[in-house]
Amino acid sequence: MDLLDLMKSSIRAPGRLVNLLTIDELKGIDVDTSGATIGALATLAEIADHPDLARMFPALALAAGHAATPQVRNVATIGGNILQRPRCWYFRMAQYPCLKKGGDTCFAMDGENKYHAIFENSLCAMVHPSNTAVALLALDAVVRTAGSGEIPIRKFFVTPDQDILRESALAEGELVTQLFIPATGARSHYLEFRERQSFDWALVSAAAAAELEGQTLNNARVVLGSVAPIPWRIDLGEIAATDEALDRAADEAVRGATPLAKNKYKVQLARTAIRRSLRELARATE
Amino acid sequence: MPDVLTTPAYRWVGHNPPRKESLEKVTGSAKYLDDLKFEGCLHGKTVRSTVPHGRIKKISFEPGVPWDEFTVVTARDIPGKNVVSLIELDQPFLADGLVRHMAEPVVLLAHPDKGMAEKAVKRVHIEYEELPAILTIEESLAGGNIQYGKDNIFKKYHIQKGDPESVWPKADVVIEGEYWTGPQEQLYIEPQGVVAVASPTGGVTVWGSMQCPFYVHKGLKPLFNLPDDRVRVIYTVTGGGFGGKEEYPTLPAGHAALLSWKAGGRPVKIVYDRMEDMWATTKRHPCKTRVKAAFTKDGKLLALKVDATMDGGAYVTLSTVVLSRGTLHAFGPYACDHVVIDTRAVFTNSPPYGAFRGFGAPQTIFPLELHLHRAACELGIEPHELRRRNLLHQGDRMATGQVMQEETGLEGLMWKAMDESKYLEKTKAYREHNRSSTRIKKGVALALFFHGAGFTGSGEVFLDSKAGLELTRDGAVRILSANTEIGQGSFTTHSQIVAEELRIPYEMVEVAVPDTAVVPNSGPTVASRTCMVVGELLRRAASDLKEVLVKSGALAGNGHTPSEFRAAAGKYLQRFGELKVYSKYKPPPDVSWDDKTYTGSAYAAYAWACYVADLEIDMATYQAQMKDFVAVQEVGRVIHPVIAAGQIEGGVAQAIGWALYEDVALKQGVMQNCQLTNYILPTTADTPPIRVFFYENPYQNGPFGAKGLGELPMDGPAPAIAAAVAFALGDRIIPRIPILPETILDAIS
Numbered sequence A: 001m002d003l004l005d006l007m008k009s010s011i012r013a014p015g016r017l018v019n020l021l022t023i024d025e026l027k028g029i030d031v032d033t034s035g036a037t038i039g040a041l042a043t044l045a046e047i048a049d050h051p052d053l054a055r056m057f058p059a060l061a062l063a064a065g066h067a068a069t070p071q072v073r074n075v076a077t078i079g080g081n082i083l084q085r086p087r088c089w090y091f092r093m094a095q096y097p098c099l100k101k102g103g104d105t106c107f108a109m110d111g112e113n114k115y116h117a118i119f120e121n122s123l124c125a126m127v128h129p130s131n132t133a134v135a136l137l138a139l140d141a142v143v144r145t146a147g148s149g150e151i152p153i154r155k156f157f158v159t160p161d162q163d164i165l166r167e168s169a170l171a172e173g174e175l176v177t178q179l180f181i182p183a184t185g186a187r188s189h190y191l192e193f194r195e196r197q198s199f200d201w202a203l204v205s206a207a208a209a210a211e212l213e214g215q216t217l218n219n220a221r222v223v224l225g226s227v228a229p230i231p232w233r234i235d236l237g238e239i240a241a242t243d244e245a246l247d248r249a250a251d252e253a254v255r256g257a258t259p260l261a262k263n264k265y266k267v268q269l270a271r272t273a274i275r276r277s278l279r280e281l282a283r284a285t286e
Numbered sequence B: 001m002p003d004v005l006t007t008p009a010y011r012w013v014g015h016n017p018p019r020k021e022s023l024e025k026v027t028g029s030a031k032y033l034d035d036l037k038f039e040g041c042l043h044g045k046t047v048r049s050t051v052p053h054g055r056i057k058k059i060s061f062e063p064g065v066p067w068d069e070f071t072v073v074t075a076r077d078i079p080g081k082n083v084v085s086l087i088e089l090d091q092p093f094l095a096d097g098l099v100r101h102m103a104e105p106v107v108l109l110a111h112p113d114k115g116m117a118e119k120a121v122k123r124v125h126i127e128y129e130e131l132p133a134i135l136t137i138e139e140s141l142a143g144g145n146i147q148y149g150k151d152n153i154f155k156k157y158h159i160q161k162g163d164p165e166s167v168w169p170k171a172d173v174v175i176e177g178e179y180w181t182g183p184q185e186q187l188y189i190e191p192q193g194v195v196a197v198a199s200p201t202g203g204v205t206v207w208g209s210m211q212c213p214f215y216v217h218k219g220l221k222p223l224f225n226l227p228d229d230r231v232r233v234i235y236t237v238t239g240g241g242f243g244g245k246e247e248y249p250t251l252p253a254g255h256a257a258l259l260s261w262k263a264g265g266r267p268v269k270i271v272y273d274r275m276e277d278m279w280a281t282t283k284r285h286p287c288k289t290r291v292k293a294a295f296t297k298d299g300k301l302l303a304l305k306v307d308a309t310m311d312g313g314a315y316v317t318l319s320t321v322v323l324s325r326g327t328l329h330a331f332g333p334y335a336c337d338h339v340v341i342d343t344r345a346v347f348t349n350s351p352p353y354g355a356f357r358g359f360g361a362p363q364t365i366f367p368l369e370l371h372l373h374r375a376a377c378e379l380g381i382e383p384h385e386l387r388r389r390n391l392l393h394q395g396d397r398m399a400t401g402q403v404m405q406e407e408t409g410l411e412g413l414m415w416k417a418m419d420e421s422k423y424l425e426k427t428k429a430y431r432e433h434n435r436s437s438t439r440i441k442k443g444v445a446l447a448l449f450f451h452g453a454g455f456t457g458s459g460e461v462f463l464d465s466k467a468g469l470e471l472t473r474d475g476a477v478r479i480l481s482a483n484t485e486i487g488q489g490s491f492t493t494h495s496q497i498v499a500e501e502l503r504i505p506y507e508m509v510e511v512a513v514p515d516t517a518v519v520p521n522s523g524p525t526v527a528s529r530t531c532m533v534v535g536e537l538l539r540r541a542a543s544d545l546k547e548v549l550v551k552s553g554a555l556a557g558n559g560h561t562p563s564e565f566r567a568a569a570g571k572y573l574q575r576f577g578e579l580k581v582y583s584k585y586k587p588p589p590d591v592s593w594d595d596k597t598y599t600g601s602a603y604a605a606y607a608w609a610c611y612v613a614d615l616e617i618d619m620a621t622y623q624a625q626m627k628d629f630v631a632v633q634e635v636g637r638v639i640h641p642v643i644a645a646g647q648i649e650g651g652v653a654q655a656i657g658w659a660l661y662e663d664v665a666l667k668q669g670v671m672q673n674c675q676l677t678n679y680i681l682p683t684t685a686d687t688p689p690i691r692v693f694f695y696e697n698p699y700q701n702g703p704f705g706a707k708g709l710g711e712l713p714m715d716g717p718a719p720a721i722a723a724a725v726a727f728a729l730g731d732r733i734i735p736r737i738p739i740l741p742e743t744i745l746d747a748i749s
């Protein structure tokens, strides 16, 4: 769907298309005690509605369920979702040959940058648009491919500094077959802010995960979406599940933000998203 | 089902028969423009300017494209006058030498293959000598760069009653404020689309998605130097207009016809995709307004001064009349002895702004109502009470001198709206809540307003509309009118009116396709006039038709059954061949208007309303979320309650978009976010329950008492919402819309 959109707006003109939908091996969701194996063709709707995923990996089910609209979720695959291209207006309009399309300027830097990055934004300020990527990163998923085998999700997304023309480490022609999420017993949560309640990408999203021990969150991490060219992971380690400690962590996490002219508001949203998602984990302890 | 607060005593009027076109639309068999198939059709495309102001130096066609397969049209190919005939004659169909805004049409291409046509657009290169552009109202008025007349001003209006200047020094309190309303995209679901067949021998025929076939007709005649009967314009099922298909379709219609003319009469279809539609077509005029008001300590409005400036864009199009309506709604439903209204529409190098539901009125009602809310806060009087103390009543004079002949009933509407929304309880509870809660702030506020139905001033007289009825072969009645069905239900309400007057079943009334070769010019489908003005023409035609049948002896004068009517129609047709009855517009008695002084009865009838908005703001995300909306209005007789309520709900939703979501990001005068994924429109998940209530005070010159209501719901929500935001933020006014989360963040930090 994203591919068709790019073709319609003359951003991409592939000479040949391969239909993956006929490959049954790429479909289905399997959950057992070791974790969840999700076929690349599993739809966002299937993921959102899967009871075992909702129980074991609520961040992923919530992330999938919040994306787009019911119609889109019925056809959008998770493989395609983590590989969707930037929503940056300049990227999406053929008349702007920006850096990401091989040009030599970033039009967003002094243009419309309300929806752009507040971290890692000196070269290209796109934000990674995928909801599920945010959750998958918080859940330490592994991307299985038909080429190189396994790519830990932490290495899957690449920044503009690493490669301006791509957002993932996938090699040309390499196929994503499955995503695997290991069962660790960690609790997780996902939330997002957006301008309207449906049919929209997030302004800022957050997936939080941690293991719980008494009043302490262990191995706590929050991944922010729509704040950087990649899903933006913040590792907090061990942290007390009190409002003050969580608020402090949230303030600390956004300290390094470098907002552009029109997106200062995102710093505030990011802080709130961190705070609320962690509090949600803490709430589960009571 | 909406509440209607009278009992209709009619068989069809006030009831909800199925819409005339609903079966086709629901089953998908309705044929919209792009569904129409034409043998040998070419696909037309428009090459548009990419600078806001510049001289065209050279147009070149990149090699490697089979240009000989294309039909190519530039200004030089135009057989007649290169000018869109509307109010002024300043806009060309194709830029000739000079472009005055981004996205201005320069070259037209047509090819049998749609993909080829699309690709070829990028292979036409236009070189410009760029000229300095005017991109804001301020730059336009600054004077250095004059591109229209001697001062860049398209039009000015001045209304004066009494002498506000003498009041300021004496008043207890004088409050001033400046307000801004942004542009808005109409966003009809079906984009602009036309098909044309044109040749010197066959004349010009155009099919299209449009509101006003006769506007297109008028626009095309000079383009080809053709007389009336050689140009024919046919309405096709139209997926929404909201004003966006009032004047604009003349341009693509002319373009398709020029291509067809050059291609030897082959049909040419032009359908914009969403991006082109949003990039190039008209939007609501942005408007900057200063309001100054003087009050006594206890809230009596002593003097009012409003100064509003609209950005008209690069050509006059309808700006002068949009401004006029804005001017005539700027003083609101209040009695005040000293009022001065000054307005102007100015030139900028933006694509022309155009008609949009409300037509200038929402832009001036917003500042006035929000200013009254501000005044109430400053005076320490409840906002509804401040309004109540100043309401216009029977016998009062408006700023134009028009004396209210009837009681407006506004106070009753206000109490009803407050009652239904639990306004008083909520204001108390929300204040309490806001004192203790830091995370969620709640707000509730109201707005009072009117909307004049029909054309402004002497407009209806100049239109000189004509509508008619004819008997069909099988003894039914067919409506002959140029007024189009654009989703607002006009085919249905017109049929109800005719059925009621003739005392025949609704099913026995048909509607002829608005086709300039078949129907008379009953005027445009705009200005909340279709039901009230054209409906009354049809009612009179029905009454005349009945009289003809009775006089001929075919029909008894004292009532008839449907089959008696059918038999009478058959008898008449057998004897006389056909029966067509037309009626022409007659201004209501005691309505007069002076265009020079802008005094008199600006509108023959007004709809009155009070709306209440209820919302919450999340103080961490600064998102305002609507919670409830109550819309109470008096619109004369409600012909079809379900359709009427649909109009109100849709208008309120559209206005919520204008107030809280829809941000047209302009660069070099043109929209940047021309996709539905980045022009943020509220969805049903963002709109609250919209609760609609009608009062009926039948208007004597409307059909069965009806007035207009289509534009009314666009007027009130934005000021009510902005005031509710102010309430939530502890009386902090944000004087501009849209109020986005970052607007709130900026305002409070």
Ligand SMILES: Cc1cc2nc3c(=O)[nH]c(=O)nc-3n(C[C@H](O)[C@H](O)[C@H](O)COP(=O)(O)OP(=O)(O)OC[C@H]3O[C@@H](n4cnc5c(N)ncnc54)[C@H](O)[C@@H]3O)c2cc1C
Pocket (backbone or CB within 6 Å): A001, A002, A003, A004, A020, A040, A041, A066, A067, A068, A069, A072, A075, A076, A077, A078, A079, A080, A081, A082, A083, A084, A129, A130, A131, A132, A174, A175, A176, A177, A199, A200, A201, A202, B677
């Ligand atoms: C109105 C709207 C709102 C939206 N809102 C959101 C939102 O809020 N959050 C969100 O996350 N998304 C959102 N989306 C995006 C939507 O979820 C994605 O477009 C969708 O997930 C893409 O899935 P697809 O299967 O159609 O991918 P495709 O378009 O088919 O694929 C995208 C890309 O990935 C490649 N690809 C696909 N599968 C594989 C594979 N197995 N291996 C290798 N390469 C592959 C394709 O070649 C292509 O380049 C929205 C979309 C729309 C239209």
Ligand code: SF4
Pocket (backbone or CB within 6 Å): A086, A088, A089, A090, A091, A098, A099, A100, A101, A105, A106, A107, A108, A109, A116, A123, A124, A125, A126
């Ligand atoms: S932010 Fe990235 S995608 Fe957007 S214009 Fe700049 S370089 Fe292109």
